[in-house]
Each structure stands twice: as structure tokens, then as C-alpha cells.
Amino acid sequence: MGFFGLLKTQFLCHLVICYVFLVSGLIINVLQLCMLPLWWINKQLARRVNCRLAYCVSSQMVALLEWWSGTECTLYTDPESYPFYGKENAIVILNHNFEIDFLCGWTFCERFGVLGSSKVLAKKELAYMPVIGWMWYFLEIVFCKRKWEEDRKTVVESLQRIQDYPENFWFLLYCEGTRFTEKKHKISMEVAEKKGLPKLKHHLLPRTKGFCVTAQNLRGTVTAVYDSTLNFRNNQTPTLLGVLNGKKYHADLYVRRIPLDTVPENEPECAAWLHQLYQEKDVFQEQYSQTGRFPGPIVTPPRRAWPLLNWLFWICLLLCPLCLLLLQLFHSGSAVTVVTTAVLCVAGNGGWGVKWGGGE
Numbered sequence: 001m002g003f004f005g006l007l008k009t010q011f012l013c014h015l016v017i018c019y020v021f022l023v024s025g026l027i028i029n030v031l032q033l034c035m036l037p038l039w040w041i042n043k044q045l046a047r048r049v050n051c052r053l054a055y056c057v058s059s060q061m062v063a064l065l066e067w068w069s070g071t072e073c074t075l076y077t078d079p080e081s082y083p084f085y086g087k088e089n090a091i092v093i094l095n096h097n098f099e100i101d102f103l104c105g106w107t108f109c110e111r112f113g114v115l116g117s118s119k120v121l122a123k124k125e126l127a128y129m130p131v132i133g134w135m136w137y138f139l140e141i142v143f144c145k146r147k148w149e150e151d152r153k154t155v156v157e158s159l160q161r162i163q164d165y166p167e168n169f170w171f172l173l174y175c176e177g178t179r180f181t182e183k184k185h186k187i188s189m190e191v192a193e194k195k196g197l198p199k200l201k202h203h204l205l206p207r208t209k210g211f212c213v214t215a216q217n218l219r220g221t222v223t224a225v226y227d228s229t230l231n232f233r234n235n236q237t238p239t240l241l242g243v244l245n246g247k248k249y250h251a252d253l254y255v256r257r258i259p260l261d262t263v264p265e266n267e268p269e270c271a272a273w274l275h276q277l278y279q280e281k282d283v284f285q286e287q288y289s290q291t292g293r294f295p296g297p298i299v300t301p302p303r304r305a306w307p308l309l310n311w312l313f314w315i316c317l318l319l320c321p322l323c324l325l326l327l328q329l330f331h332s333g334s335a336v337t338v339v340t341t342a343v344l345c346v347a348g349n350g351g352w353g354v355k356w357g358g359g360e
């Protein structure tokens with residue numbers, strides 16, 4: 001491991017990264033709150049400003065993936081579909097197997113210029129998470145309790161609210177509703193058997209209600225469904241902590257663009273269409289596990305400098321006061337305070353290094 005590789009595993013680096021993320025995120029949350037009066041005067045302008053504010057937060061995590069860990073994200077898709085990406089509203093259907101699959105999704109959002117406006121049908125618990133959850137509230141993210149009787153009304157209302165959204169957006173749906181595990185897969189296939197549906201090897205049985213209601217309410221707003229299938233090379237199981245430790249992964253994403261007007265409007269037919277789609281996704285995953293690649297040509301958009309520049313801006317802005325504080329401590333603090341601070345830093349760094357062994 002080289003010098004930079006070692007540096008990336010150091011607790012102090014992680015502390016600085018988390019400090020910058022947390023403090024800049026809270027500043028953005030406060031700015032979003034201050035934008036509320038504009039919301040009543042000019043809603044569309046307020047939404048556009050919110051997209052840019054959200055970009056300042058989400059792109060830090062993208063920078064961590066692309067520039068800190070050096071993770072590569074390869075896109076397999078039809079070159080005829082490529083010009084549409086980022087130029088239209090779309091529903092994205094993604095498999096949910098990895099801790100960082102949302103982050104790879106964000107990376108493509110960034111490269112196609114829709115990161116600030118991207119949306120998701122997320123579980124309600126995430127709305128209470130500081131920084132990201134609070135930011136999502138202002139971005140009009142759609143939340144669900146995963147109890148259809150309670151969700152029916154709120155999800156429809158939230159979807160109808162974004163029908164006139166002024167920026168192009170991708171609306172992400174993890175139709176499986178939860179992250180894949182062997183245990184969940186077994187239960188899910190028992191449900192499939194009871195319902196007389198074909199079994200899936202690499203996916204959980206999709207929950208169809210969310211997709212059908214989204215397609216129904218965003219018809220006319222959204223022009224296509226992006227069927228996206230993600231996997232990582234060499235059976236890697238990437239984690240957020242691995243990314244923070246600078247571990248490089250290689251993600252492969254296969255995207256098929258399906259015009260929304262080819263998706264049935266009637267609910268039972270729409271549900272059957274989604275089940276059929278998951279059968280096809282399963283075939284792609286099987287092919288990937290056999291050959292190590294998805295069908296179709298590779299047309300990866302290059303990473304852009306914006307996430308890095310935004311990150312460097314916040315690092316400079318927020319590290320200056322921290323450095324001044326430390327300098328003050330060293331100047332005016334007693335010898336005991338200085339030594340205690342130094343010992344705590346060294347011990348923390350050492351302890352972290354031992355716990356994570358510089359890897360995941």
C-alpha cells in the first residue's frame with residue numbers, strides 16, 4: 001500500500017471527511033429552511049435553488065466514491081438510448097443488493113446532470129436522518145411506510161405534487177422493497193410459489209404497487225422507464241466504510257430505456273409487466289455471473305470535476321475555523337489539554353486502524 005493508500009485509511013482523515021460532510025450538510029439544511037419564504041413567492045425558482053443546494057451535499061458522497069476511492073462505474077447501454085439520458089424525466093428500476101448501490105446511482109445522476117433533482121421512493125425512517133433526510137424533505141422525495149393501506153394516499157399525493165417539477169429528474173424505485181439477503185430471498189420465493197409466479201434466482205419478488213402507482217401518476221411527466229441492473233466485478237461486496245477507507249471497486253450498470261407508453265396502464269397488467277421485467281433482469285444477472293459482463297456495448301460517461309471542486313470548496317471553508325481553533329488550543333491551552341488532545345487523536349487513529357485493518 002502506497003503513501004496515499006495508507007493516508008486514506010487514517011481515522012483522522014475520516015474524521016475530517018465526516019466533519020465537513022456533517023457541518024456543510026447542516027448549513028445546507030438551514031439554507032433550505034431559509035428558502036421557505038421564496039417557496040410561497042416563486043415555487044419553481046425555490047425548487048431550482050433547492051436542487052443546487054442538494055447537489056452541494058450529494059456530490060460530496062459522489063466525490064468520495066469517484067475521487068477518493070477511485071471506484072469505476074461502467075455503463076452498458078444501447079447507444080441510441082444514450083442521448084436521452086439526463087434530457088428527460090424517467091422512472092429508474094434498480095436491483096438492491098449492495099450497501100452502496102444508491103451511491104453508484106447518484107454517480108450516474110451526476111454524470112448526466114440530474115443529481116440535484118433525483119428522487120426516490122424511500123422508506124419513511126430515512127426522512128428523519130439529519131442532513132440527507134432533511135434535505136430530501138425540501139426535494140419533495142416520496143416516502144412510504146411500506147404499509148400499502150397507509151401509503152396509498154400519501155404516495156399518490158406526493159407523486160402528483162412533482163408532476164410540474166421544473167428540472168429533469170430520475171425517480172428511483174427499488175421494487176424489491178429491501179436489500180437482497182439469502183433469508184429474504186427464500187421467503188420471497190415461497191410467496192412467488194404461492195402466487196404461481198416463476199422463481200427468481202438473483203432478485204426478490206418485486207412489490208408491484210409502488211411501480212404501478214408511480215407509472216400511473218407520472219404518465220405525461222415521465223417519458224421512459226430505465227431498467228437498470230447493477231453488479232460489481234470479482235464478486236466484490238462493497239461497503240460505505242470500504243469507500244471511506246479508499247478501497248477501489250468496479251461497478252457495472254446495464255440500462256435499458258423503455259418508453260413509458262409501452263407499459264400497460266391497467267394495474268393487473270402493469271404488475272404482470274413488472275414481474276416479466278424481473279424475469280429478464282434475472283437473466284442478465286445470470287449472464288453476468290457466468291461471463292462477467294452485461295449485454296450491449298459500453299458507453300460510460302466520464303467523471304466530471306464538479307463534485308471534486310465542490311468538495312474542495314467545503315473542505316477549505318470548514319477546515320479554516322477548525323485549524324484556527326486547534327492553533328488557539330495549542331497557544332492558550334495548558335500542557336495537560338494539549339497532551340490529552342494529541343494522545344486522544346493518536347489513540348483514536350491507532351484504534352480505528354486496528355479495528356478496520358485498513359480495509360473494510
Ligand SMILES: CC/C=C\C/C=C\C/C=C\C/C=C\C/C=C\C/C=C\CCC(=O)SCCNC(=O)CCNC(=O)[C@H](O)C(C)(C)COP(=O)(O)OP(=O)(O)OC[C@H]1O[C@@H](n2cnc3c(N)ncnc32)[C@H](O)[C@@H]1OP(=O)(O)O
Nearest residue numbers: 102105118120122123146147148172177188205207209210
Ligand atoms: C443511465 C443511468 C440509469 C440509472 C441510474 C441508476 C439510479 C439513479 C437514480 C436515482 C437516484 C436517486 C436517489 C437515490 C438515493 C438514495 C436511495 C436510498 C434509499 C432508498 C431505499 C429504500 O428506502 S427501499 C424501501 C422503500 N421503497 C420501497 O419499498 C419501494 C418498493 N415497494 C413498493 O413499491 C410497495 O408496493 C409499497 C411500499 C408501495 C407498498 O408496500 P406493501 O408491502 O405494503 O404493499 P405491497 O402490495 O407491495 O405488498 C403486499 C403484497 O406483497 C406480497 N408479499 C408478501 N411478502 C412478500 C415478499 N417477501 N416478497 C414479495 N411479495 C410479498 C403480499 O402477498 C401482497 O400481495 P397481494 O397480491 O396481496 O397484493
Ligand SMILES: CCCCCCCCCCCCCCCCCC(=O)OC[C@@H](O)COP(=O)(O)O
Nearest residue numbers: 017018021060061064102123126132177178179
Ligand atoms: C463525503 C461523504 C462523507 C460520508 C460520511 C458518511 C455519511 C453517511 C451518510 C449516509 C447517507 C445514506 C443515504 C441513504 C441511503 C440509504 C439506503 C438504505 O437505507 O436503503 C434502505 C433499504 O436497504 C431498505 O432497508 P430495510 O428493508 O433493510 O429496512
